[in-house]
Amino acid sequence: LITAEAEGADTSTPSATADEDRAYDLCAKLAENNNKITGRKGCLIELAISSSYRFDDIAIVTGAITMMARVMIVGAWRQYASDPSMDRSEADLQADNSDSNFHQSFNATTTSSSSSSPPDFLRNVQAAFKRHLATGMMPQLKPRRLVVRGETAKSSDPVIHSKTRAESRNVSLGERVQDSILRAKNMTPSSSVHHEDASITPPTISGTTNDEGVSISSNAERGQPSSGIGCTGSDTPASSLVEHEHGPLVDGPKKVQFALQTNARTHGSDDHMVSGTDNLLTHMDSLALTEMECDGSNQLDVSSALSQDARLQNFQKFDVDLCSQTNDERPSSHLKSTIGVQDQIKPFRNFLQSDFGHNMTQSSVVGSSCATTTLVNPEYAPMLSPSTHCSRPEHQSFQAGECSNVQDQPMTQVDKEPKYNSNILSDCHRSPIPSAAVGSHLEKKHGLSKDQQSQEEGHCGMTNDPPFVADRSTKGDAFSGDITDIQSQAPITDDQFSNVKTGPIKSEKKKKSDANKSTSKRNYDPDLFFKVNGKLYQRLGKIGSGGSSEVHKVISQDCTIYALKKIKLKGRDYATAYGFCQEIEYLNKLRGKDHIIQLIDYEVTDKGLLKEVMSGCVNNKDGKVKDDGYIYMVLEYGEIDLAHMLSQKWKELDKSKLTLDENWLRFYWQQILLAVKTIHEERIVHSDLKPANFLLVRGSLKLIDFGIAKAIMSDTTNIQRESQVGTLSYMSPEAFMCNETDAQGITIKCGRPSDIWSLGCILYQMVYGRTPFSDYKTFWAKFKVVTDPDHQIPYEPLSNPWLLDLMKKCLAWDRNQRWRIPQLLQHPFLVPPVPLLEDKRGKLIHLVSESFTENPKALMLCTRLDQLLNDPLSYMTTEESMPIGRKHALSLLYEMSKLCGQLKEELATSELDSKR
Numbered sequence: 081l082i083t084a085e086a087e088g089a090d091t092s093t094p095s096a097t098a099d100e101d102r103a104y105d106l107c108a109k110l111a112e113n114n115n116k117i118t119g120r121k122g123c124l125i126e127l128a129i130s131s132s133y134r135f136d137d138i139a140i141v142t143g144a145i146t147m148m149a150r151v152m153i154v155g156a157w158r159q160y161a162s163d164p165s166m167d168r169s170e171a172d173l174q175a176d177n178s179d180s181n182f183h184q185s186f187n188a189t190t191t192s193s194s195s196s197s198p199p200d201f202l203r204n205v206q207a208a209f210k211r212h213l214a215t216g217m218m219p220q221l222k223p224r225r226l227v228v229r230g231e232t233a234k235s236s237d238p239v240i241h242s243k244t245r246a247e248s249r250n251v252s253l254g255e256r257v258q259d260s261i262l263r264a265k266n267m268t269p270s271s272s273v274h275h276e277d278a279s280i281t282p283p284t285i286s287g288t289t290n291d292e293g294v295s296i297s298s299n300a301e302r303g304q305p306s307s308g309i310g311c312t313g314s315d316t317p318a319s320s321l322v323e324h325e326h327g328p329l330v331d332g333p334k335k336v337q338f339a340l341q342t343n344a345r346t347h348g349s350d351d352h353m354v355s356g357t358d359n360l361l362t363h364m365d366s367l368a369l370t371e372m373e374c375d376g377s378n379q380l381d382v383s384s385a386l387s388q389d390a391r392l393q394n395f396q397k398f399d400v401d402l403c404s405q406t407n408d409e410r411p412s413s414h415l416k417s418t419i420g421v422q423d424q425i426k427p428f429r430n431f432l433q434s435d436f437g438h439n440m441t442q443s444s445v446v447g448s449s450c451a452t453t454t455l456v457n458p459e460y461a462p463m464l465s466p467s468t469h470c471s472r473p474e475h476q477s478f479q480a481g482e483c484s485n486v487q488d489q490p491m492t493q494v495d496k497e498p499k500y501n502s503n504i505l506s507d508c509h510r511s512p513i514p515s516a517a518v519g520s521h522l523e524k525k526h527g528l529s530k531d532q533q534s535q536e537e538g539h540c541g542m543t544n545d546p547p548f549v550a551d552r553s554t555k556g557d558a559f560s561g562d563i564t565d566i567q568s569q570a571p572i573t574d575d576q577f578s579n580v581k582t583g584p585i586k587s588e589k590k591k592k593s594d595a596n597k598s599t600s601k602r603n604y605d606p607d608l609f610f611k612v613n614g615k616l617y618q619r620l621g622k623i624g625s626g627g628s629s630e631v632h633k634v635i636s637q638d639c640t641i642y643a644l645k646k647i648k649l650k651g652r653d654y655a656t657a658y659g660f661c662q663e664i665e666y667l668n669k670l671r672g673k674d675h676i677i678q679l680i681d682y683e684v685t686d687k688g689l690l691k692e693v694m695s696g697c698v699n700n701k702d703g704k705v706k707d708d709g710y711i712y713m714v715l716e717y718g719e720i721d722l723a724h725m726l727s728q729k730w731k732e733l734d735k736s737k738l739t740l741d742e743n744w745l746r747f748y749w750q751q752i753l754l755a756v757k758t759i760h761e762e763r764i765v766h767s768d769l770k771p772a773n774f775l776l777v778r779g780s781l782k783l784i785d786f787g788i789a790k791a792i793m794s795d796t797t798n799i800q801r802e803s804q805v806g807t808l809s810y811m812s813p814e815a816f817m818c819n820e821t822d823a824q825g826i827t828i829k830c831g832r833p834s835d836i837w838s839l840g841c842i843l844y845q846m847v848y849g850r851t852p853f854s855d856y857k858t859f860w861a862k863f864k865v866v867t868d869p870d871h872q873i874p875y876e877p878l879s880n881p882w883l884l885d886l887m888k889k890c891l892a893w894d895r896n897q898r899w900r901i902p903q904l905l906q907h908p909f910l911v912p913p914v915p916l917l918e919d920k921r922g923k924l925i926h927l928v929s930e931s932f933t934e935n936p937k938a939l940m941l942c943t944r945l946d947q948l949l950n951d952p953l954s955y956m957t958t959e960e961s962m963p964i965g966r967k968h969a970l971s972l973l974y975e976m977s978k979l980c981g982q983l984k985e986e987l988a989t990s991e992l993d994s995k996r
């Protein structure tokens with residue numbers, strides 16, 4: 081049925097029920113896919129994914145079947161491998177490497193339901209399958225097609241299928257059989273297999289095309305859309321990178337960081353800039369340029385599907401794992417040593433079980449701009465919309481599966497609590513921060529746990545991480561070879577098979593297996609779990625990778641979803657490493673603040689480094705970190721970032737031909753301001769404000785990524801920077817010219833106004849769908865135009881003149897003219913002035929506005945003048961108290977004369993126009 085579903089057959093008709101032939105087919109497919117071993121993931125999982133984003137809840141059903149079938153297959157394998165009465169030994173199987181008949185018959189069974197004589201293994205599998213059928217499990221699972229979603233999934237299906245088949249062609253029978261044996265005997269999959277995994281992993285979605293016709297395919301990593309031209313990181317010449325910055329919405333983030341000592345202007349071309357200077361780190365987030373282009377909804381669907389898939393797989397893995405453990409005759413010492421971990425694992429397992437053990441509901445939550453598909457248990461989700469529909473409850477049957485001894489274990493207290501999928505957190509009112517986590521943090525604030533030493537020696541077993549190619553400038557590259565770990569599927573750790581000959585194995589396989597042997601000491605599967613300060617977090621999928629880190633979606637023992645940011649320190653220069661530790665410091669400082677992403681827990685495995693940063697005595701500024709060290713940060717989980725929300729919004733607008741909803745804009749703009757207000761009040765300048773750094777968490781936007789943030793020293797208003805930093809499209813003139821001298825010979829410094837400029841760029845992008853300097857494609861073109869005080873930013877006319885005014889207030893070239901956050905929060909766009917009563921209005925203003933009722937700009941200026949005259953305090957920051965000082969009095973007068981001048985100019989122009 082899974083196969084039928086995946087191949088698009090209509091399984092809703094009675095004819096599509098699983099007769100024996102089809103069951104056999106299914107078995108063969110399962111066997112083949114287990115055999116093929118695409119890493120720790122079978123093709124079936126992929127099929128389940130493909131189903132899951134085409135059908136609302138078929139994934140649950142297919143998932144259940146997949147799990148069940150897998151357990152059966154494993155059972156069959158075991159039976160086959162251990163039963164001497166069976167007529168084919170493993171040696172035979174290995175000998176089958178060259179057995180083309182076997183291969184052919186295998187193929188025959190998988191491509192049609194015609195029965196060629198199946199090999200013994202398949203017969204055994206078939207027998208096992210039938211035995212299970214007899215238990216009455218199968219009939220309870222009646223997958224049916226429920227809801228068919230849009231075209232996107234259809235269009236992506238062929239990609240997935242063809243990929244899957246291509247994979248199957250690429251793997252030799254010998255490898256498949258050997259890998260199968262390895263898997264059945266608890267050897268871990270080979271690294272070559274990993275690569276296959278990686279290639280199959282995220283279903284490639286859609287093919288949106290940007291203005292240049294560049295095909296963009298978004299992968300499952302949210303926020304990491306990739307361009308078909310593969311312009312990632314600093315390895316790509318800048319000239320080619322910048323060329324992709326085209327059209328609306330694509331001009332976004334290019335993060336640059338380069339040393340000021342470099343006289344950038346002396347470089348003739350972008351290429352020089354990138355390749356010529358050691359200190360010159362040009363972080364062209366070329367992929368992120370396309371960020372706004374990628375289809376957020378697709379991504380969400382897929383990420384949702386992936387997380388479902390991950391859950392299914394993990395659940396399955398637990399069952400098999402626990403099963404094998406309970407059946408195992410291991411020395412009790414080993415059992416003992418696993419107890420701690422098993423205790424930690426149990427809640428995960430129960431969570432996953434409970435998900436499948438209850439009716440599940442799949443629904444879309446949140447507004448149109450950020451619709452997310454989510455899997456919830458309706459029992460605990462009373463707030464779901466009426467459109468929610470329930471899927472079938474058959475999955476309960478799976479609980480009575482093979483591992484009853486394990487499943488019978490009582491649920492812990494935490495298991496009885498409502499379990500929420502990540503997105504449902506937005507509906508529930510429980511604290512996102514488990515008190516235990518916070519408590520533990522407080523206990524050892526800035527301290528280090530006992531486990532750190534051991535973790536330092538090989539934390540989480542991430543020994544196979546691909547090397548970081550470059551520093552922070554290599555967005556995406558550092559992890560490009562990595563595996564999306566939600567496919568973790570290596571079956572069963574079971575010693576009873578350890579003596580089996582495995583035949584010749586590729587050296588990579590051996591390496592991987594050795595690595596896993598060493599990680600097995602940890603008593604948890606490092607492919608499935610992260611351990612931070614002794615607490616396990618199960619991986620649910622990779623969210624994305626930034627310039628310096630990879631971020632995973634994880635679930636904690638108390639079944640809360642978090643994001644786990646992992647930063648590899650080895651090979652980085654110390655300055656960068658200190659920067660990472662500083663991010664932790666800032667996040668600590670910002671704990672409990674509403675609009676800042678919350679740091680739940682963290683661990684720096686290099687104790688010395690953290691100590692140095694925390695104490696402010698940074699010694700080794702120039703060297704590179706040699707030791708294997710990682711930083712782990714457990715963060716609140718964000719559902720979608722503003723960049724994707726904007727992309728979706730603009731797609732909706734383009735489709736509907738509607739104009740921007742000002743209330744939508746007001747709502748999110750206010751949230752952005754509140755977030756930045758929080759950090760500015762803490763004397764922190766973010767320096768990298770951009771839509772991608774605002775995450776939606778339970779309906780509020782929260783600020784993330786303090787990687788290049790800086791604290792303002794107490795006696796100044798500016799930060800000291802040795803390098804220019806930021807993301808090109810959002811960088812202020814001061815950020816471009818940082819540390820140079822201005823016309824008056826004053827050194828240009830960055831401060832809070834620099835963040836305000838970035839906010840202006842974000843607002844501009846929210847209003848027009850592109851950033852203000854998007855027409856300037858190359859770094860130098862941008863540099864020139866942004867640093868030119870006479871450059872006029874183009875503003876297309878808007879129906880609301882306040883909005884225009886607001887953008888101009890943020891994008892004033894002169895940083896002293898830019899409004900500060902408190903003023904912006906009071907700007908008439910957010911707080912429309914209450915029209916003054918006729919008799920309260922200044923006579924002069926009244927007369928003037930009466931004569932130009934048809935000119936909205938003049939009217940707006942009149943209102944502001946009026947407001948300034950009648951309510952001058954609204955023009956001042958909330959920090960100021962009465963009586964105002966001379967400085968503020970002067971600035972009010974300056975504001976008034978400026979408004980008068982603008983009004984005079986406006987009226988003169990419209991007078992001229994009317995004469996013409």
Ligand SMILES: Nc1ncnc2c1ncn2[C@@H]1O[C@H](COP(=O)(O)OP(=O)(O)OP(=O)(O)O)[C@@H](O)[C@H]1O
Nearest residue numbers: 303624625626627628629631643715716717718785
């Ligand atoms: N708390 C979170 N919840 C969900 N997703 C997150 C969270 N934190 C980060 N991400 C996602 O992970 C990816 C990388 O995150 P982040 O920007 O923090 O990494 P980074 O290494 O600092 O990147 P860069 O320096 O290039 O901006 C982004 O796609 C981001 O949206």
